Amino acid sequence: MKFGIFCASGLLFTAITSSAETRILQNFEGDGFGDWKVEGDGFGLAPMTGLCDGLTAEMTNFSGDSLVCSAHGGDKSQGKLESPPFKITEDFLGFLVAGGPHKGETAVQLLVDGQVVREAQGGGTVNLHPQVWDVKEFRGKDGVIRIVDSHTGGWGIIAADHFVLSDSEKPEFPPLTKGGKPPAPDLVSSDNVPGLTIPPGTKAKVVADYKTQGVTSPTALTFGEKGELYVSETHRFRHGVPDNRDHLYWYLDDISSRTTEDRRKMHEKWKDKEEKSSLKFLTEKEDMVRVLSEPDAEGAYQKNGIFAGKFNDLLDGPAAGVFAYEGTVYLACIPKVYALRDKDGNGEAEVRDVVQDGFGVRVSFSGHDLNGFVLGPDGRLYGTLGDRGMNIVTKEGVKYEMPDEGCVFRFDPDGSNFEVIHTGLRNPKEIAFDELGNAISVDNNCDQGDQARVVYIVDGGDSGWNMGHQGLLV
Numbered sequence: 001m002k003f004g005i006f007c008a009s010g011l012l013f014t015a016i017t018s019s020a021e022t023r024i025l026q027n028f029e030g031d032g033f034g035d036w037k038v039e040g041d042g043f044g045l046a047p048m049t050g051l052c053d054g055l056t057a058e059m060t061n062f063s064g065d066s067l068v069c070s071a072h073g074g075d076k077s078q079g080k081l082e083s084p085p086f087k088i089t090e091d092f093l094g095f096l097v098a099g100g101p102h103k104g105e106t107a108v109q110l111l112v113d114g115q116v117v118r119e120a121q122g123g124g125t126v127n128l129h130p131q132v133w134d135v136k137e138f139r140g141k142d143g144v145i146r147i148v149d150s151h152t153g154g155w156g157i158i159a160a161d162h163f164v165l166s167d168s169e170k171p172e173f174p175p176l177t178k179g180g181k182p183p184a185p186d187l188v189s190s191d192n193v194p195g196l197t198i199p200p201g202t203k204a205k206v207v208a209d210y211k212t213q214g215v216t217s218p219t220a221l222t223f224g225e226k227g228e229l230y231v232s233e234t235h236r237f238r239h240g241v242p243d244n245r246d247h248l249y250w251y252l253d254d255i256s257s258r259t260t261e262d263r264r265k266m267h268e269k270w271k272d273k274e275e276k277s278s279l280k281f282l283t284e285k286e287d288m289v290r291v292l293s294e295p296d297a298e299g300a301y302q303k304n305g306i307f308a309g310k311f312n313d314l315l316d317g318p319a320a321g322v323f324a325y326e327g328t329v330y331l332a333c334i335p336k337v338y339a340l341r342d343k344d345g346n347g348e349a350e351v352r353d354v355v356q357d358g359f360g361v362r363v364s365f366s367g368h369d370l371n372g373f374v375l376g377p378d379g380r381l382y383g384t385l386g387d388r389g390m391n392i393v394t395k396e397g398v399k400y401e402m403p404d405e406g407c408v409f410r411f412d413p414d415g416s417n418f419e420v421i422h423t424g425l426r427n428p429k430e431i432a433f434d435e436l437g438n439a440i441s442v443d444n445n446c447d448q449g450d451q452a453r454v455v456y457i458v459d460g461g462d463s464g465w466n467m468g469h470q471g472l473l474v
Helices: 248-256 260-269 279-283 468-472
Strands: 024-027 035-039 081-082 091-099 106-112 115-121 123-132 142-149 158-166 218-223 229-233 287-295 301-311 319-323 328-333 335-339 353-356 370-375 381-383 390-393 400-402 406-411 417-425 427-434 439-443 455-457
Touching: 081 370, 081 381, 091 106, 091 142, 091 417, 106 158, 115 123, 123 400, 142 158, 218 370, 229 319, 248 260, 248 400, 279 381, 287 319, 287 328, 319 381, 328 370, 381 427, 400 417, 406 427, 406 439
Parallel strands: 218 319, 319 370
Antiparallel strands: 024 158, 035 081, 081 142, 091 123, 091 158, 106 115, 106 142, 218 229, 229 287, 287 301, 319 328, 328 335, 335 353, 370 381, 381 406, 390 400, 406 417, 427 439, 439 455
């Protein structure tokens, strides 16, 4: 089982010059597929890091941290990824490929003028290997890359990574990395969790999963005072929490939205456009906080229940941050920060107070959400918000109207004294404090040549990001 923040920042189909002879078309190093068209469920919601639930062995020899693979759900799942058109400007098109050997069914294809002119299968292996096509005859034309899995039998998967156009018939592919660095040589494979490497002498143990405890799409976790484990789950990601790149027809309405009520009106306006914009589709799934307790001798939890659920309003989600402190479980779930309390000890939160309302005035990019929390050295709770923006008035009457940027904020545990302390962020995630009390966070790049960054948080700081920088290019 993996616990962590589930986010989806933009992964755009770009053409970045990496040398005089090679253009990177797509390296699949982001948290989504950007403007690639996605069909089916085989490829999941984002690139993977080598292993997913449908694989029995880890994918290897890909470039960087991640690749795309249609194994989500196993051999029976199907799917298709298709790039936007790009100009063929070099003599060779290269990429890495693995998966099934089935012609036309588990394949990477190049389309020119709507026709398949090149195709490669996965070769019946999980080890990605280079494939280079001579495309001289198509120079100057528009091409489309299609990665397809329509096979439901054995080896019904396809994996691919790092597409480049090059003047060389042997283009170089970057090595495999973990977190941007070469895999640590002193790590060893875990016997209990396939694909996981851990320090020698340590042991990894699955303490909860979907099969035994029902844990689904966990985004954050926190321990309670009695050792219970609270897990925030999002079931609404892309099924209640949409992404502008899938609904360009409402894009101008969305970037005009300045309050959560504006966003609600936008959804009402477009409710009959298609199934995925209907109010039924946007409210039929709920986010929740699950509580796990009664661990056995190995630490695996034997009891689970829903601590708080029914977060399925039109504006809700994702539930992307949870923190237990002195009898209160704080939940970050756009458009609100909640203080949840179990007064009678039955494992369910009867009290659901709102600390602050008004987050997420825009749909924007999925994953640019409300995250939290951490206890600061000043005894206050710290959280972050992505550039889905906010328009709020605090309990003390202070107004923050910030529809175009993300920020870092803090508040007292009783919900008072909410304040924004650092602005101009795109998609900040969790905060950590060092031994000197310095606050550090991370912020996603926008896949347009900038780099992801580690952010030093300071009172009054402004990192300079505004949603308009990206909105002009969508």
